[in-house]
Structures are given as C-alpha cells and as structure tokens.
Amino acid sequence: MGTTEVFPRQEKTKHKTITTTIKLQTHTTNRKEEHMHHETTDGRSVLVALRSLIPDRPTDFTEAKQIAELQANRLLALFNVTEGAVSSEIVASLPRVRVIYVDLPSAVSGTSHWDKRHWVIALNKNDAPVRQRFTLMHEFKHIIDHGRTHLLYVSNSRYTAAEQAERAADHFAGAILMPKRLLKSAWASGLQTSSALARYFNVSIIAAEVRLSQTRLNAARDIVTKPLNNASHALHCRPSLAEGFLL
Numbered sequence: 001m002g003t004t005e006v007f008p009r010q011e012k013t014k015h016k017t018i019t020t021t022i023k024l025q026t027h028t029t030n031r032k033e034e035h036m037h038h039e040t041t042d043g044r045s046v047l048v049a050l051r052s053l054i055p056d057r058p059t060d061f062t063e064a065k066q067i068a069e070l071q072a073n074r075l076l077a078l079f080n081v082t083e084g085a086v087s088s089e090i091v092a093s094l095p096r097v098r099v100i101y102v103d104l105p106s107a108v109s110g111t112s113h114w115d116k117r118h119w120v121i122a123l124n125k126n127d128a129p130v131r132q133r134f135t136l137m138h139e140f141k142h143i144i145d146h147g148r149t150h151l152l153y154v155s156n157s158r159y160t161a162a163e164q165a166e167r168a169a170d171h172f173a174g175a176i177l178m179p180k181r182l183l184k185s186a187w188a189s190g191l192q193t194s195s196a197l198a199r200y201f202n203v204s205i206i207a208a209e210v211r212l213s214q215t216r217l218n219a220a221r222d223i224v225t226k227p228l229n230n231a232s233h234a235l236h237c238r239p240s241l242a243e244g245f246l247l
C-alpha cells in the first residue's frame with residue numbers, strides 16, 4: 001500500500017546515523033550551547049538525563065512503562081512545569097529537535113529521524129492540534145529510546161518488542177501531557193469529566209480517558225470508552241491510545 005513506501009528511506013537514515021548521533025553528542029558544541037546555563041535548555045543534556053533513567057539491563061514491559069513515567073516526570077521537573085496545559089515547547093524548543101508539519105497519509109500521525117544535525121519530528125499537518133501534541137511526545141519517546149530499545153522492549157507472549165515500544169511511547173505522551181500530580185489536583189479542583197480534563201490539558205478526550213484509566217483516578221466512576229482501531233499500528237507512527245484498555 002502507498003503508505004508503506006513513504007518511510008523506508010527515513011527508516012534507513014535513522015538506523016544508519018546511530019553512530020553519528022553518539023559522536024555528535026560527545027564532541028559537538030554549538031553557539032547556542034555556549035550561552036546555556038541550565039541543563040533544561042541544552043537538548044543533548046536533556047536527552048542524556050532522560051536516557052540515564054534506562055537501566056543497563058533488559059526490562060520487562062511493566063518496568064518499561066514505569067521508566068516512561070519517570071522520564072516524563074524528569075522532563076517536567078527540568079522545565080519546572082507546575083501546571084497544565086503542558087507546553088509542547090518543552091520538546092519542540094530543544095536545540096537538537098526540529099518539528100515540521102507535513103502532508104502524511106491519514107493513517108500516519110508522525111515520524112522521526114536523525115538528519116545528521118537534528119532529530120526531525122514530522123507531524124501530520126492534517127491532524128487536530130491535540131493529536132499533534134500527543135504525537136510529538138510519542139515521537140520524542142522514540143528518540144529517547146533510540147539505541148536502547150533492545151534493553152527496554154523484549155517480546156513476550158502478549159506483545160512484540162515493537163508493539164511495546166509503541167505503547168510505551170503512548171504512555172510517555174500521556175504522562176507528559178497529563179502528569180499524575182497535575183491530573184490529581186485538577187481532579188480535586190472539580191474537573192472530573194474526561195471532556196473538562198481534555199480541555200484543561202489540551203489533549204483529546206480519548207487521551208484523557210486513557211490517562212484517567214491508567215492513574216485509576218476515576219476508579220469510582222464508570223467511563224465507557226471504545227479502544228481505537230489498531231489496524232494501522234504497524235505503520236510508523238499512529239499512537240494507538242488503546243493501552244489503558246488492553247492491560
């Protein structure tokens with residue numbers, strides 16, 4: 001099908017540049033960085049900080065999701081985020097990240113690859129802004145994981161390693177856009193419907209419902225939702241948002 005032909009070149013580039021990435025991370029400086037005082041404004045340091053939370057040993061999927069949650073919290077702490085809606089800029093403004101909006105097949109929300117200077121995150125320009133925010137964070141998690149997926153995601157009887165990587169990216173996106181702590185305080189302040197929370201956090205209603213389900217905040221309530229169609233999941237990347245319902 002047409003969509004599968006769009007990405008092989010990018011995939012190849014992504015894999016080919018692993019060693020280049022590491023080299024750049026070690027040796028390159030740029031003018032911007034000379035003026036940086038804080039880790040939060042140095043994209044490479046942020047990536048190093050987030051990658052340092054990945055243990056140097058294989059993890060199971062439960063732990064991989066906990067790591068995604070930890071990484072989200074670390075990123076929020078680095079940027080002193082204390083209220084919603086969380087700005088996409090905490091990722092989009094990183095010096096080594098470039099975000100572009102392109103015409104992608106409707107089954108594809110975004111892609112990411114290293115272009116030898118930056119991590120380029122391409123978002124489907126036809127998607128709703130809430131979807132684009134979610135995809136941005138989803139793709140950023142793939143970038144954090146780059147080179148470490150073999151440790152984080154090991155195929156089991158339920159999910160392949162690739163499926164786990166996609167679900168962990170969804171989990172990270174939910175955790176960064178709806179941090180548990182902020183979600184709890186929003187809930188305590190009276191925002192107790194998925195639509196009110198979605199508006200507050202600038203996410204889709206289904207993303208809010210998945211996050212509510214993950215955090216068990218709505219345990220006393222009975223929110224009925226349907227998992228999204230997962231058929232296109234093999235394409236890179238259509239966040240499924242279905243994790244909360246499949247666990």
Ligand SMILES: [Zn+2]
Pocket residue numbers: 138139142165166169236237238239
């Ligand atoms: Zn993905």
